[in-house]
Amino acid sequence: MNYISTRGQAPAQTFSQILLGGLAPDGGLYVPEVYPHFGHDDLAVMRTMDYRELALTVLARLADDIPVADLKDLVDRTYTAATYSHGRADSDFSQITPVRRLEDGLYLLELSNGPTLAFKDMAMQLLGNLFEYALDKAGLDINILGATSGDTGSAAEYAMRGKHNVRVFMLSPLEGMTRFQQAQMYSLQDANIHNLVVRGVFDDCQDIVKAVSNDLEFKTYHRIGAVNSINWARVAAQCIYYFKAYFAVTGSDDQPVSFSVPSGNFGDVCAGHIARQMGLPIAKLVVATNENDVLDEFFRTGVYRPRTSAETLHTSSPSMDISKASNFERFIFDVAGGDGDKVRELWRAVDRGSAFDLKAHGLFDRVADYGFESGKSSHADRIATIRMAAERYGTVIDPHTADGLKVGLAHREPGIPMICLETALPAKFEDAIVEALGRAPERPAGLAELESLPQRYEVLDPEVEAIKAVIVAHAND
Numbered sequence: 001m002n003y004i005s006t007r008g009q010a011p012a013q014t015f016s017q018i019l020l021g022g023l024a025p026d027g028g029l030y031v032p033e034v035y036p037h038f039g040h041d042d043l044a045v046m047r048t049m050d051y052r053e054l055a056l057t058v059l060a061r062l063a064d065d066i067p068v069a070d071l072k073d074l075v076d077r078t079y080t081a082a083t084y085s086h087g088r089a090d091s092d093f094s095q096i097t098p099v100r101r102l103e104d105g106l107y108l109l110e111l112s113n114g115p116t117l118a119f120k121d122m123a124m125q126l127l128g129n130l131f132e133y134a135l136d137k138a139g140l141d142i143n144i145l146g147a148t149s150g151d152t153g154s155a156a157e158y159a160m161r162g163k164h165n166v167r168v169f170m171l172s173p174l175e176g177m178t179r180f181q182q183a184q185m186y187s188l189q190d191a192n193i194h195n196l197v198v199r200g201v202f203d204d205c206q207d208i209v210k211a212v213s214n215d216l217e218f219k220t221y222h223r224i225g226a227v228n229s230i231n232w233a234r235v236a237a238q239c240i241y242y243f244k245a246y247f248a249v250t251g252s253d254d255q256p257v258s259f260s261v262p263s264g265n266f267g268d269v270c271a272g273h274i275a276r277q278m279g280l281p282i283a284k285l286v287v288a289t290n291e292n293d294v295l296d297e298f299f300r301t302g303v304y305r306p307r308t309s310a311e312t313l314h315t316s317s318p319s320m321d322i323s324k325a326s327n328f329e330r331f332i333f334d335v336a337g338g339d340g341d342k343v344r345e346l347w348r349a350v351d352r353g354s355a356f357d358l359k360a361h362g363l364f365d366r367v368a369d370y371g372f373e374s375g376k377s378s379h380a381d382r383i384a385t386i387r388m389a390a391e392r393y394g395t396v397i398d399p400h401t402a403d404g405l406k407v408g409l410a411h412r413e414p415g416i417p418m419i420c421l422e423t424a425l426p427a428k429f430e431d432a433i434v435e436a437l438g439r440a441p442e443r444p445a446g447l448a449e450l451e452s453l454p455q456r457y458e459v460l461d462p463e464v465e466a467i468k469a470v471i472v473a474h475a476n477d
């Protein structure tokens with residue numbers, strides 16, 4: 001299995017070759033040359049598997065250059081009930097991603113029972129073990145530099161903590177994250193985790209990361225890497241739970257199901273698209289956005305019009321406050337029939353800060369063939385949905401999941417189960433829950449005192465040189 005670039009001008013690579021990198025050298029994203037396919041007989045066997053067996057079956061096809069015995073060891077160490085046991089007390093953690101029935105034909109796929117209470121742990125925990133394995137094999141180490149507004153940074157830190165050949169330098173804004181999110185990151189005491197709190201907002205953090213990464217000499221000398229959402233291994237790991245959920249709610253492969261996915265960078269729902277391409281009987285993939293509705297606009301009109309950060313609204317589902325969907329190019333590559341020249345042409349407009357219209361390229365009709373639908377949700381919608389879910393289903397959900405449930409409910413079809421992805425636990429976003437329900441959400445066991453734990457971080461001015469100095473001081477610890 002080789003990986004090629006969506007822009008068609010980079011050499012093909014193996015899974016291991018793209019694991020530690022970011023963009024392809026031509027500026028595109030890596031995608032499989034051909035999707036592996038699971039036929040009827042395969043699906044019948046996979047239906048009987050537990051999460052780890054399923055993960056191995058899917059990943060063995062996508063990462064076929066890693067010896068299966070090694071892959072099995074990585075998967076077995078990653079997907080344990082102990083790691084994914086931070087959810088509601090009545091969940092069956094042995095399932096790793098339990099499915100909760102809300103009512104007939106409507107389900108919640110629990111993806112947020114990992115250590116940071118967001119679905120990003122599903123992929124990031126595997127990435128941590130894959131990085132350690134690949135670096136060991138190559139005799140290398142890496143310094144991961146990133147910026148976070150909350151969920152990604154903590155998922156990365158909890159995945160990389162204690163790894164002997166990885167150091168993490170994570171920039172976070174002095175203002176903007178919830179107290180819970182801050183405490184989650186800053187309470188880590190591992191020597192290889194560096195929390196750099198920047199006197200500024202998230203965009204300042206991101207600008208610094210870009211500036212450091214653009215300094216190629218510095219980047220090479222200090223072995224700077226990233227774990228951002230375009231990383232192929234993250235997308236690959238996210239495919240697994242679509243299979244798991246499908247088998248959990250169906251009795252046979254004749255039964256299609258739909259998924260509703262709270263979306264920002266299009267990573268999570270892109271994994272659903274890939275699962276569908278690999279043969280999983282998915283009817284609809286419903287893309288749910290918040291007030292930042294770039295993706296909803298695209299699926300309604302064919303116009304992809306990324307916004308600037310100044311045009312991006314700060315909402316009560318902050319992890320979806322995204323104005324440019326970094327994984328979207330992977331889907332458009334498929335819509336364009338794998339034509340890298342066409343993708344390059346379309347992204348010339350995007351990279352200039354302007355829009356493209358798939359109708360004008362005669363491609364919009366094809367989007368419907370992939371089962372995508374979309375909708376958006378507002379602050380009032382998500383508060384009402386949190387309230388409704390608590391009253392009708394007896395289940396408290398977080399604001400992002402509420403966006404997905406709101407939009408998913410509007411796209412149900414008779415006879416087709418709708419599975420809504422739970423992208424975070426409510427404990428992470430207390431304010432919205434208090435606003436909706438008049439009470440704080442329950443805390444998973446062991447996290448009641450999170451905010452009173454000792455914290456370990458360094459506050460810095462938003463200056464590139466200050467950040468570089470910290471990296472230089474610790475790059476060889």
Ligand SMILES: *Cc1c(COP(=O)(O)O)cnc(C)c1O
Binds near residue numbers: 120152229262400
């Ligand atoms: C990251 C995140 C999302 C968006 O997922 P994408 O893969 O970026 O589309 C939604 N909800 C929560 C809670 C997240 O952390």
